[in-house]
Structures are given as structure tokens and as C-alpha cells.
Amino acid sequence: MHCEPEHSGGGKKYGWQLPASDPRPLHVVECGSALRAFSGENRERPLSDSYLVKACLQGDEEAWSALINKYKNLIFSIPIKYRFSQEDAADIFQAVCADLISELAKLRKPKALAGWLIQVTSHKCIQRKRQAERYDSQEQGFSEPAAAAHEIPENVFLQVQAEQILREAIQELSPRCRELVRMLFFEHPSRPYQQIAEQLGIATGSIGFIRGRCLEKLRRRLEKMGFE
CATH class of the missing domain: 1.10.10 (Arc Repressor Mutant, subunit A)
Structure with missing residues (x-):
């Protein structure tokens, strides 16, 4: 499973792409063709995280595509909320996808996946901001800024969580x-x-x-x- 957008060539095998290519608001972009093929266009309820995680761990590539398509808007929306550029947001998206693939087997409760993704993505945003601040300080000859608390602003967490609930409810x-x-x-x-x-x-x-x-x-x- 490669974390690359469809338009770059690497994602065509899996049928998904970055949500940034869609002009609609991030929270309403529908899941891509991979999820429709995997779960059925007229399915009453989308496949659960528990089902998808189990299939992913068994090596099902379509399940990986379905899982990433389900959460790509959640992941991508977080760096946008931190005011990163589309390019930086795409880099963070790719890094989170890579973490998801490498760490999924350690996830004890599939129901906690959305919260885990919010935490991981927010931490990567904070780390990237720190790196940018450190670079700017060194360029200007200033001392490095004090490290900010490694916490996710509560309003960001709650907003992203609410948007994901809305996406899933609409999908049902x-x-x-x-x-x-x-x-x-x-x-x-x-x-x-x-x-x-x-x-x-x-x-x-x-x-x-x-x-x-x-x-x-x-x-x-x-x-x-x-x-x-």
C-alpha cells in the first residue's frame, strides 16, 4: 500500500486521491471508487472500522483503500486548520498514511482509530511548525524559540471529531x-x-x-x- 495521491501515479492502483483536488468543502467529499467497489454503492451502512482494520491486517489492498478514503478528509483537514499550505498539508497527509500502515497492527481498539488519527496528525502539524520556527530563528540569528506544549488545541480536536461524525452520518x-x-x-x-x-x-x-x-x-x- 503506497500513500500517494492518484494524480501522482502511485495511487491509481488503489483508486484514491488527496481530497485537495476536489473543489467541494473538505468535510463533504465522498469516499472514492475503491470504497464504493468494496462496500457496494447502495449499501445501507458503510463497513465498520473493525471490519476494515481486520481486512487490512490480513493484507486486503481494497480494505486499505477503503480505510484511507474514509479518513482522508479528516486527516487532510487538520493541517488546513493549522493554516498550512496545500503542499505542506499533502506532505503531512502522506506521513500520517505511512504511520497508519506501520502502526495499525498495534491499535487495540479499532473504534479509537479516528481519535488516534486526529492525535497523530495534530502532533505532526505541531512538529512541523516547530521545525519552521527553529529554521526561521536560525536564519535570522535569534535563539531558538521555547518548545510549545505538545498538546492539541481542544477546539481543533472537537471540530475535527464533529466533522468526521457528520461525514459518517451522511455516508449512512x-x-x-x-x-x-x-x-x-x-x-x-x-x-x-x-x-x-x-x-x-x-x-x-x-x-x-x-x-x-x-x-x-x-x-x-x-x-x-x-x-x-
């Missing part, structure tokens, strides 16, 4: 609801109802009703997942 909706929610709330500029109706193959007048049902399903799923 039916394909039509997922697409409707994406077009209504995450496309900029938003499409007119007529275009949405044509895309989904439904009557324009039914969008409001379907929207209400989909949002209620999403609300229940978020509530069940502890989203606040």
Missing part, C-alpha cells in the same frame, strides 16, 4: 439522500431546484418533502452517534 444515508444533501448544502453556488430534480430524476415539487425526510434521517443518525 441512502444514495439519493446523500446526493440531495450534498447538492443542497455543500455546493457553492447552490443549484436551483430544477437542476437538482433533473439530476435526481424526481419532480421539482417533491424536493421539499424529500429534503425534510432526508434531514430527519440525518438528524436521527447524528443524535445516535452523539453529535451535538
